[in-house]
Structure formats: C-alpha cells, structure tokens
Amino acid sequence: MANKKKHHMDHNKLELAKHLANQSKRISSQYDRFVQKIIHFIHYASTGIDRVLFNAKYAKVVSLVLAALLYVVVNYNDITSLYKTSLKTSRTVQNVAVYVQYDTQEYEISGIPTTTDVTITGDATSVTAASTTNGKVVADLTNLTEGTHAVTLIAEGFGDSVNTIVNPSNAVVTIKKKVTQQFAISYDIIHRDKMDGIYNVGTPQFASSVVNIRASQDTLNQIAFVKALIDVSNQVADFEQDAKLVAYDANGQIVNVDIEPQTMHVYVPVTSPNKTVPIEVKIKGTPGDNQAVASAVADKQTVTIYGTESALLDVDKITVEVDVSNLTKDTTVSQDITLPTGITSANVSTISVEVKFGAGTTKTISGVPINYKNNVHNYKATQSDNITTMDVEVFGTQDNISKINENDIYLYIDMSTAEPGLHEFEVKVEQPTTGLVKYSLKNNKLTLTVLGDQNTQQKEGE
Template sequence: MTNMKNKKIKDNNPDSKLELANKIAKQSKKVVNTYAHFEDSLFRVIRSFSSWIDNVLFNQRFSVIVSLGLAILIYITVNFNSQNSIFGNPLVNAKPINNVPIVARYNTDTFEISGLPATANITIIGEGSNVNAAANQKGTIVANLEGLTEGQHTVRLQAEGYGDNVQVKTDPTDVVVTLKKKSTGQFDIGYDFINQDKMNSIYSLGTPEFEYSKVNVRASKDTLDSIAFIKALIDVTGVEGDFEQEATLVAYDKKGVPVNADIVPNTVKVKVPVTSPNKTVPIIVETVGDVPNGMAIQSITMDHESVTIYASESVLSKINEVGVTLDASSLTKDSSVLRPITLPTGVKSSSVNQVTMDVKLANGVTKIIPNVPISYKNNVNKYKFTTLDGQAYVDVEIFGTQENIDKVNVDDIVVYFDMANATPGNQEFKLSVEQPIGSLVKYSVSQPTISVTVSGEVDNTMEESVGTN
C-alpha cells in the first residue's frame, strides 16, 4: 500500500513528466530519421531503375529486342479474343478420294464426246463427322455440257451427292472436251464364239445364221472410219446341241480393240448348229531308243487298240491313226507301261486319253535282207539322172526278235534318197530306209550314201524309180 502511494506521488512529479516528454521526443525523431533514410533509399533505387530503363530503351544494341517484345505484347493483346474463338471451334478435316467416276450430261443422240477423263480426284473438307459421312455417300462428279454445240469446250467439274455440310474440291477443276456430231454408217456382221472352254470338247460349232447380216452404227465420222468390223459375241457356255440366243454386237478397230459407238440395234438373234463329228482310228505304238543288253521287243499288247477322236470333219478326214510313244531304252524286263495318247493337231477330245501296254522282251537277232530296190523322192524339177555304175539295189540290216524278223521280206522295205535340193552335176545323196509305223523290227542300210549324176535335162514321164534316165 505504501509502495502504490509512493508511485502515485512519483507520477505526479513535474520532473518525471519532463523526462517522459524528452523520451517521446527522442523516439519520434528516431522514427522520422528512419523514414527519411528509407525514403532516400527508395528514391535511389527508382533513379537506378529509371537510368537502366533509359539505357535499355535508348541503347542501339537493345532496341531490336525491345521492339520485338513490344510487338509480341501488342499482338497478344489485340488477338486474345480471336484466339479464344479459334480454340472454341471444332477442328476442320480434309479427306481425299481418288478415281471418282465422271458423268457427262449432254445430248447423246446428237453428239459424240471425246477428251473427257473417266475419273477425277476429290477432297472433302469440313467438320470431321460431316467429312466421314460425306465420304460414305455414293457421290459423283458431273461434267455438264447441256446446251453446248459442236466443238471444243472447257467444262467445270462439279461434285454432287456429298451433302451441304461439306466443301468438295475436284482435281482437275476443269476439263477440255470435244463434241462431234454423229452420222450413220452400215457394217456387215461377223461373229466370235466366247467361253468355248466352258463347252464340252466333243461338240463342234457350225456356221451361225443371223436374223440380219448388216447393222447401222452411229458415231462421229472419225470413229466410223476407225471401225474395221462388227462382231456378234456368241456365248457357248454348256451347249450340247443346236441353240438360239440374242448375241451382243461390238465394234472393233483393225487392231481388235473395242470402239465406243452406238450400234442400232446392239444385239442380233442368231441360230447355231451343234454337231459331234467323230472317227474311230487305231492306236499305233512308236518305239524310240533301243532295248539294252541285246534284247528286243517281242510283243506289245494294249488295253485299247483303237480310240474315238472328236474334231471337225476337215480335220478328221486327214487322220487315220493316233500314236503313243514307248521308250525302249528304259525296258530291262517284261513290263506293264502306262503312256498318254498323242492327239493330232485339231483334235479336241478323245474317248481314251492313255493306254496300258503289256510289253514282252526276247533276245534280239540280226539279219541281212539283200537286193532291196532303191527309190527316190521329191524330184520336183523332174531331172534326168543316173547312179554310179547303175546301182539300183542295196542291202538292209534288220534287228529284232527271231519271230518278228522272220516275218519281214524285201517287199516290206523302202530305201530312198531325197532329190528336193538336187542340182545338175555329180552329187552324193543320203540313203534312208522307212521304218514302218508300229513295227518291232529296226531297219538300217548298209550303205549310207549313193552317188548320182544329175544331167539337168527334164523328163516329164519320170516316176519314183531308180535307174538310168
């Protein structure tokens, strides 16, 4: 209590109040000095920054960088809204499509068109979903020539059928085409059989009979001049007898390339006779090579001795047998051999395609047939000639099994020389011996050549014989 009282007395003391006032004044002065110091420092910083800005802005070395920075800042400020608009819109897609067909619109009855490509390329542009939808449409490219007259024209290509939500650009944009007036020409009707590989080969096709033999063709004069023939394409798929059909007519140039023209009418009624001409002929075995180890073929028995062949009458008239070959050098013992039949040219089919041969072997022997007459062939110039010392005969050596060579006599052998290339004077001709078809005996002449003197005179009575002429 006494302390509190003393403190109160002290606070009311005038000296104490003066001391307090002095402390407050000192503190205020200190604050003022601190603020003044801070303000002075701030001004120094501002002056330094201002000086640096001046150095940068007005220094030639930094002026380009400053200008670029200001330009970028201005661009960003001006285009900020438009950039937001771009990023807010859907993405634009483009899809190319190649080889889109071009359709020409023009008076086809009056004009013929040339120079128009068959296809063009397009690019579809738009929003992704719209582009994909348009690409799946069956659109076309149109060349509109309606109202145009004869001559050359530049035509704008237009895409149609892709919808209104996309833009379609064509490549090329324009094409140069020519319109020519059509005229009419008349042509004979020829024919071709098509799909013959789909018809049974035992059948033969006769000469077609057409409802009419001539037809009108409409095209430009240049096109008409290029047409070499008109053919009716007759489809023979699966035919087995006489038939009728409407055959399509096609125009061709001289190289056999189809020509685009209006054929009026474009089909013709045709009747075709179908036959199956055939002929049965023997099968003849032709042996090649020699049986090894001194053996020879004793006999050949086939499971088919004859075959029916199918061909045209003209081909059949020239065929009297068909052959099958047997390689004798591959035989070492009695064997059963399967071999294909060799069909002559022009034969379409046969009743048998191969034969099985039962081949028997035996020991081979040699025999000399003396005094075989020498004949000649192909004396086309009918020259007179004589042989050296009047030679008219030669010996022939035969080889085969004993049973087979015993059947051969001199009348079975033909020895000859060929005079196709004969000229007047002394000449050596090769002697040849005919090997009978199907024979199991081998023939060879003991003398390889014959000396002949060709006089050069002509004897129109000469026959295929030998002697002094």
C-alpha cells in the same frame, strides 16, 4: 359444452405456435453454423492465397501461372481456331463416275474420263458421311457447240459441310455430230472351253446380216468389223440367243459406238460329228542292255474322236508314242492320247501299254532297191558302179525280225534339191511305224551323176 370446445381449440393453437417457434430457432441456429463455416473456409483460403502470392518463395510460380492465364485470354480466338483446324481430316474417294450433261444421242463426246478421284476435306464426321454418299462428278457441256473445249469437272452430292477437290479437275472435250452407217456382222464363239468337246458349232443364222451404227464419221472410219459374240457355255443341242454386238478396229480393239440394235437374235446349230479310228502304238527310243521290244499292246484298240467334218476326214488313226529309252524289263506304261489339229475331244484320254522285251539280234537283208523321191524336175541319175540296191541291217527280237523281208523296206534318195552334175547323196531308209524293229545302213552315201537341162529347171522355177 360450447365453452369447453373453444377452450380446447385455443390450447391446440398455442401448442402449434410453440412448435413452430422451436423449429424456427433450430433452423436459424443451423443456418448460423453454416454461415460461420463458409466464413471460416473463405478466411482459410484467403490466408493460403496470401501466403502463396506474397511469399517470395512462390513468386516465380505465381508469375508463370498469371502469364499463362494472360496468354490464353489474349490469344483465345487463335487457340480455338487452331483446335478446330486440327480436327479437320481428308479422304480420297477413287473411281467416282463422271456424268456428262449433253445430248449424247445426237453428239459424240470424247475426252471425258469415265472416272475421277475426289478428295473430301472437313471434320471427321462430315468426311466419313460424305465418302459414303452417292456423290458424282459432272461435266456440264450444255452451253457448248461442236468443236474442242476445255471444261471443269465439278463434284456434286457430297454435302455442304465438306470441301471437295476433283483429280483430274479439267478435261479437253471434243464434240462431234453423230451420223448413221450400216455394217455387216460376223461372229465369234465365246466360252468354247465351257462346251463339251464332243459337240461342234455349226454356221449361225442371224435375224439380220447388217446393223446400224451411230458415231461421228471419224469414229465410223475406224471400224474394221462388227461381231456378234455367241456364248456356247453348256450348250448340248441347237439353241437360240440374243448375241451381244461389238465393233472393233483393225487391231482388234473395241470401238465405243452406238449399235442399233445392241444385240442380234441368232440360231446356232450344234452337232456332234465323230469317227472311230484305230490306236497305233509306236515305240520310240532304244532299250538298254542290247534288249529289243518284243511287243507293245494297248489296253484299248480303238478311239472315238470328235471334231469338224473336215478334220475327221484327215484322221485315219491315232498314234501313241511310248518311250522305252534305257528300259530293260517288262513294264506297263500309262500314256496320254494327243489329239490331232481340228479334233476337239475323244472318248479315251489315256491308255495303258504293256511293253515286253527280249534279246536283241540283227540280220542283214540284201538287195533292197533304191528309189528316188521328189524328182520334181524329172532328172535322170546314173551311178558309175551301177549300184541300184543296198543291204539293210534289221535289229529287233528274233521273232520280229524273222517277219521282215526286202519288200517291207523302203530305201530312197531325196531329189528335191538335186542339180545336174556329179553329186554325193544320202540314202535314207523309212523306219517301220510300230518301232518294234529298226533299220540301218552300213554305208548310206552314194555318188550320182544327175542328168538334165538346168535351163529348163530355171524356167520351171520362174
């Protein structure tokens, strides 16, 4: 049994050896074929190169290629340097903040620009990265004393892989010791257009009437006034706020100083003074086709106005003018209300006026007395024909002129520029406020003898 097993194992080993021998022969055969192909390719390539190199037909081409290769080898460093240079780029970052390294609490620094431009140069990637960093420009004054100095501005924070150029790169700096001085404060109301016009701002009450300002004496001497800027945006009642303080010179330009405190607490009263007054429609212009205005009636008879107390006292009515030039037919006119000075708002901004026309006619009113106005020197005036009255023509609709008599008409001579002697004067007539009728004079000239002491006049004018 044991001999049988041994015989079987020897047989297997023999078979394995035969298999390995066959595999080795196949590999050796394949390797020989591969080597033959390589030798054949080299032989073919060598033959091709020989045909080109040693063929007169290709001599010039070969010479050119060899010359180019020789040039590249000899100038390799210059070419690579040129390649690298061509990849460099630059970018200018504008308005880069300038930081001052000095004791600005105790000293005033002038002459340093607030911003500069920085040009960054390097490869494109580095320049892009540097231009997006928080770089800055520094003016280092730490070793300087009071006086005027020339300093160099240095760019920092842009990285070591780029070059930087600051523009401007230099500044003439003046260093002065700061001193403290007290100033009284006044105020300005700002954003008044953002506050409803029906409201009025009263007198502000400040926590303190003075502030301390630190600057050089030369700068302090430039300050004309210090103002608290009170913002009234959307305020409808009394309010309090911390108002910003600003120093100005005599021309209204801001003076850059240290104000202590920078804001001032203020209480501001807000009121809404108002008054209701009548609306008066006044006719302006002359209708066409011998027409006259029969009536002009507004859709609103009164208006409530808002403003300061003093402004309200001066207003007893609101006049709205309606131009009827060349109109001949009844119409309704929309007219804006114009507010007098000091009046900030009204509850009515526009009114509609219904205008009606009628046939125009004229009547003459006789014996209207002549008055003298502005006789500041108390002159006496005489007229050779003793004319003291004039006839006045009244034009309008029949209904309107029938209501007019001599007591409604005022004739006058303006004596404000009169001098003693014989002079011709113009007689003027005051037109009615409504404009529904119009007055005119056929003859509006009158010769008067003015009596008075001219020397007295001159003394009064001195």
